[in-house]
Amino acid sequence: MDFFPSALENLIDKFSTLPGIGRKTAQRLAFFVISLPDGEAQAFAQAIADAKHFVRCCSICLNLTDGDTCAVCRNERRDASVICVVSDPKGVLAIERSHEYNGRYHVLHGVISPMNNVGPDDIRIKELIERVADTGVEEVIMATNPDTEGETTARYISRLLKPFEIKVTRLAYGIPVGGSLEFADDATLMRALEGRLEI
């Protein structure tokens, strides 16, 4: 179906390569973009080019940044002896949102996933081990997602960290706040019982 002008077809194609965007949605988006005023469409194009050009990984924790290091690593008041390990930058955002954590981060940029051909060497584990070896880290908190791949990755890393004799912890499992017992799955309930705390 090559009915629209080729520049428009091309834009529709580009939009439909985005995750979760089908052909129809891509069409709607492309039509919207060409209906924008000149300046706004240019700004959109520029935003893509800029994001690609300026955004890189922090040289310490591999979180996304536009400088050499990220805002967390630059912040002297953040506790450098605790590292929270997340699978991607969105994990950092989620934990920052809780305003509960004052340590540093390490972004793995993936999880070990044999099904998707992602092995330990394909994610940034080496950099974490080097950081732990070089600096006075006292605790590593594993905050990968609570699914099979996240679990596997957390266990794999905790094994690698054994020789350093530091504390390696895992985010607690349990019933989500505001959740309902009725709808909690068996595995979560089991973990919630195991991890019960005195009140």
Add this chain to the structure above:
Amino acid sequence: MDFFPSALENLIDKFSTLPGIGRKTAQRLAFFVISLPDGEAQAFAQAIADAKHFVRCCSICLNLTDGDTCAVCRNERRDASVICVVSDPKGVLAIERSHEYNGRYHVLHGVISPMNNVGPDDIRIKELIERVADTGVEEVIMATNPDTEGETTARYISRLLKPFEIKVTRLAYGIPVGGSLEFADDATLMRALEGRLEI
């Protein structure tokens, strides 16, 4: 929440201005774009700039094109005495897909909609009347959407076309092919009965 590098925040903002794209989806799209290889991200940015730059309205039918006139208007084998009036370029695409129509088009770029402050002068009705006045058009087929606004627009235009004493028709209403009587709404059934044909 200004946690990501500003270039990335900016791209997320841009994506979230697109129709039907919320903040979370915009984040996912922006992350995907910055994870693309350099060349592909550049090509995406370029596609937006190009689409905005090259795509314009056909000088005859106002359909989208990258030349002066569109492929349909350039095609000498298309019957210039029949004009099918649609509200937007997607309507042209839909009718072309049926491979049933061999006339020309006229794209209104909107429908009359008092609720949205769109009056007859805000859409391209004037250009249609001029075409009908200037060239030997024998039939105008109204193919606006079968909703209140599409109907209003079709009636308004058909009134304007009265003085030219040409045939003005409307796409037939009825039960969609492959549809089920059970799920047809009352208005559609009524129209299907009214428009019944001898077999």
